[in-house]
Amino acid sequence: MIKKALLAEFQHEAENTKKLLSMIPNDALSYRPQPHLWSVGEFAAHIAEIYNWYQVTFNKDSFEMSTYTYDKGDISKTTNILKKLENNIKIAQQAIENFNESEYMNDWSMTINGVNSFPPMPKAQVIRGFLFNHLYHHRGELIAHLRATGNQVPSLYGPNYEESQAIM
Structure with missing residues (x-):
């Protein structure tokens, strides 16, 4: 039941993420x-990389950040970032689909050089906070950056500014 809800939200929000990044x-x-501050490209690459964290979050009980190799990839073109995003979304969705629901309340922790970065918490909480909400937070920052450059952004949860003005 939890898996079905997480998967539905994941799929909806992955489409929103693709929509946003494709407009850069x-x-x-x-x-x-x-x-x-990060550049637009660095934010976009970070957002794409968050989807790469699903496997370790779902399939392990701890994540040692100091051993993680962050690969922002080639951020010189939006198409490069979108390719990375597409690949990471597929891998992330598989992690959700293959996860055993009986393990959602298992503790999960993230350490940096063996020191907990926050107290261990149930995987369900980590999935919502560390993965989902973290992603939404950075999408908001990216939207602010894009607006500052004079670019349009997609409507994600209703009409964007331009669409709302056309309605009035």
Whole structure:
């Protein structure tokens, strides 16, 4: 039952993520509002990479971040990021589909050099917070970056600004 709900949300939100990333023009990829913030391309690559974390979250009880190799890939073109996204979404969906529902309440932890980054928590909570909500948070940041560059963004949960103005 939980798996069915998570899978439905995952599929809906994966489509929203594809819709958002596909609207990034190549000339916006290097934009960053301040020197210390990620560029549009770095945000997009990070969002695509979050889907790569599903396997380890669903299939292991702990995640040692210091051994993880972050691969943002070639972020010089939106099509490169979209290819990575598509591949990672397939792998992530398989992780959800193959997961044993009886393990949703098993504790999961993330460590950095052996030190817990947060207290262990049930996998169901980690899936919602570390995977799903984390992704939504970064999509919001990416939308703000795209708006700052004068680019349009898709409607994800109802009309976007441009669509709402056309309705009025």
